[in-house]
Amino acid sequence: MIIIMERNATLENVQAVTNLLESHGFKVxxxxxxxxxxxxxxxxxxxxxxxxxEALDGVKQIKFIREPFRLASRDRQSEDTVIxxxxxxxxxxxxxxxxxxxxxxxxxxxGLLQVAKAAKELGCQFLRGGAFKPRTxxxxxxxxxxxxxxxxxxxxxxxxxxxxTELMDSSxxxxxxxxxxxxxxxxxxxxxxxxxKAVGKCSKPVILKRGAASTIKEFLxxxxxxxxxxxxxxxxxxxxxxxxxxxxxxxxxxISAIPVIKKYSxxxxxxxxxxxxxxxxxxxxxAKAGLVAGADGxxxxxxxxxxxxxxxxxxxxSIEQFKQVFAKxxxxxxxxxxxxxxxxxxx
Ligand code: PEP
Ligand code: MN
Numbered sequence: 001m002i003i004i005m006e007r008n009a010t011l012e013n014v015q016a017v018t019n020l021l022e023s024h025g026f027k028v029x030x031x032x033x034x035x036x037x038x039x040x041x042x043x044x045x046x047x048x049x050x051x052x053x054e055a056l057d058g059v060k061q062i063k064f065i066r067e068p069f070r071l072a073s074r075d076r077q078s079e080d081t082v083i084x085x086x087x088x089x090x091x092x093x094x095x096x097x098x099x100x101x102x103x104x105x106x107x108x109x110x111g112l113l114q115v116a117k118a119a120k121e122l123g124c125q126f127l128r129g130g131a132f133k134p135r136t137x138x139x140x141x142x143x144x145x146x147x148x149x150x151x152x153x154x155x156x157x158x159x160x161x162x163x164x165t166e167l168m169d170s171s172x173x174x175x176x177x178x179x180x181x182x183x184x185x186x187x188x189x190x191x192x193x194x195x196x197k198a199v200g201k202c203s204k205p206v207i208l209k210r211g212a213a214s215t216i217k218e219f220l221x222x223x224x225x226x227x228x229x230x231x232x233x234x235x236x237x238x239x240x241x242x243x244x245x246x247x248x249x250x251x252x253x254x255i256s257a258i259p260v261i262k263k264y265s266x267x268x269x270x271x272x273x274x275x276x277x278x279x280x281x282x283x284x285x286x287a288k289a290g291l292v293a294g295a296d297g298x299x300x301x302x303x304x305x306x307x308x309x310x311x312x313x314x315x316x317x318s319i320e321q322f323k324q325v326f327a328k329x330x331x332x333x334x335x336x337x338x339x340x341x342x343x344x345x346x347x
Contacts, residue, residue, distance in 0.1 A: 002063045003039040003053060013058030014039065020056065024048040036060075067264060069220040071227040072234070077266040083205050083233050085162055085181060089125045091205075091235055091296055092268030097333055098297035100126035100164050100270070101322065103304075104312035105133050105141060106148035111304040112155050118319045119302070120159040122326050126182070127152065127161040128299060132168045133311060134188045141310040149179040156181075164207060164299075170198035177204055187212050187239055187275070190222050200229025207299075209237040209272070216257055220265055236261060236269040237299060238290070240276035250278020250315070253286050258293040270297035274315040280306070283317060284325045288332055298329065 003017055014030060014037055021028050026043035050062050067073040080093040091098050101119040106112055106129040116127045131148030133141065144151075152163045162181035167173060168189065176183055182205045189195050190211035199206045206226055210219045223234045238258060240251025253276030261269050271290025273283045287298045301316040303309045309316055317325060 001041050001045060001050075001065065003041060003059060004061045004063070005037040005039065006058050006060045007035050009037060009058030009060075013056065016056050017053060017059060020053065021048070067220075068217065069224040069265070071232070072220050072223045072265045072267055074264055074266055079266065081232070081234075081266045081268060083235060083268065085205075087160065087162065089162060091270075093296075095296070096337070097291055097295060098126060098270070099124035099326070099329075100128045100297060100299040101302045102126075102128040102164075103130075103309065104274075104301050104316065105130045105143055105310055106151050106165075107141075107144070107310050109151045109154065112151050113158060114304040115302050115319060116155040116159045116161055118323065120161055122323060123330075124326070125162060126164050127155055127159070128164040128184075128301075130166050130311075131176075132166055132172065134166070134168055134186050135311070146175060149176065153179045167195070167199065170195050173198050173202060177202055180204060182207050182235070184237075185209060190214055190219065193225055196222060196225040197229050200226040200231045202231060203233075204231075205233035205235060206231060207235045207237050207270070209239050209275075210241075210254075210257070212240065212242045212251060214241075216260055216264075219257075220261070223265075223267060234267050235296075236265075236267050237272055238269060238276065238295075239272040239299075248279075249282065251276055253277055253290075255286075255289045255293050258290060258295050262294050268296040269294075270299055271295040272299040274299070274301040274312065278315045280315060280317060280321070283315070284328060287325070287329055291329065291332055291336060300325075 018028050021041045024047045026041040029040040031038045082093040083091045101124045102115055131143050133143040135142050156163050164182040164184055165180045166184040166186050167176045183199055184207045187209040208223055226234050240253040243252035258269055273286035277286055301312055302322045303316040306313040306316040306318055
C-alpha cells in the first residue's frame with residue numbers, strides 16, 4: 001500500500017506512520033518529494049487495518065495496490081469459477097449462458113407448473129420464484145413461505161428444473177436449503193452481513209444480487225463476506241441501480257458492471273433485465289445487452305398471467321412472450337459463442 005502524507009506533515013508524523021507499519025511487519029520505504037512525502041509499505045495488509053493508519057496525524061490518503069476483495073479477485077484466481085450442479089448444469093467460464101425463469105412470487109402451484117413446464121421444454125435450467133418476498137409496503141403480498149417452497153420442490157420433481165429462491169432471514173436458512181438448489185440474496189439484503197455470514201457457512205450456491213445503490217467494490221466485498229465464511233460458490237447478479245431518472249425505467253441496469261466484474265473477479269455474473277428495467281418490453285433488449293457484455297446467465301420474471309400477478313407483473317413476460325424472447329436470445333448466444341475471444345488490451 002502507498003500512504004500519501006499531507007503537505008504540512010512533520011517528520012514526527014512520518015515517523016509515527018513508519019513505526020506503526022514496521023511494528024506490524026511491513027517493509028517501509030519513505031520518498032520525500034518537494035511537496036508530499038509518500039510512504040511505500042510492503043507487507044500483509046490483513047495484519048493492520050487502514051483505519052489505524054488513517055487515524056494518524058498528517059495522513060492524507062492511502063492507496064491499495066491489491067483489490068480489497070481478496071478471495072473474489074482475479075489476482076487470486078485467474079480462471080473463471082464454474083459452478084456445477086447435481087444434474088451437470090454449469091454456470092460460468094466458457095459454458096453456455098443459463099436461464100433462470102419464473103414468477104416474482106410463487107402464488108399457486110398450477111401457475112408455477114405452467115411456467116416451469118414451458119421453461120423446461122424450451123431448455124431453461126432453473127425455475128425461480130419467491131417464497132419470502134421483500135416488499136416496500138407492508139400491505140403488499142409477501143409470499144407464501146414454506147408452502148411456496150414445497151410448490152417449487154414439486155415443480156422441480158415434475159420438470160427437473162433446479163430451484164432458485166430468496167432467503168431473507170437466516171433463521172429460515174435450513175428450511176430454504178432443504179428445497180433450493182441456489183439461495184438468492186436479494187438486492188435489499190446485499191449488505192446484510194449476518195445473512196451473508198449465514199449463507200457463507202452453508203454449502204449451497206448463492207446468487208448475490210447487487211444492491212440498488214451499491215458500488216461494484218461494495219458488491220464484490222459483499223461476495224467476499226460469503227466466501228470468507230467458507231462458501232466460494234457465489235454467482236453475482238446485476239439487477240440495476242437507483243438513478244435520478246425513473247420516468248421510463250424502474251432502475252438503471254448497469255451493463256458495464258458485467259465486463260468490469262469479469263476483469264476484476266473470477267466469479268460468474270448473470271443479468272436480471274426484469275428488475276433492471278421494470279418494463280416488460282425492455283427485457284429482450286437488455287437481456288441481449290447483458291449477454292453481449294458477457295453475462296453467464298439471464299434471470300427473467302415469467303408469469304402465467306402477468307396482468308394478475310401479485311408482484312412485478314409489469315416486468316414479467318407471459319409464457320408466450322418468453323418463448324419468443326428465448327428463441328431470439330438463443331440465436332444471439334449461438335453467434336456470441338463463435339466470437340468468444342478476448343482482445344489483448346482487455347487482459
Ligand atoms: C426478485 O428477484 O424477485 C427480487 C426481489 O429481486 P431484487 O432483490 O433484485 O429486487
Ligand atoms: Mn420481482
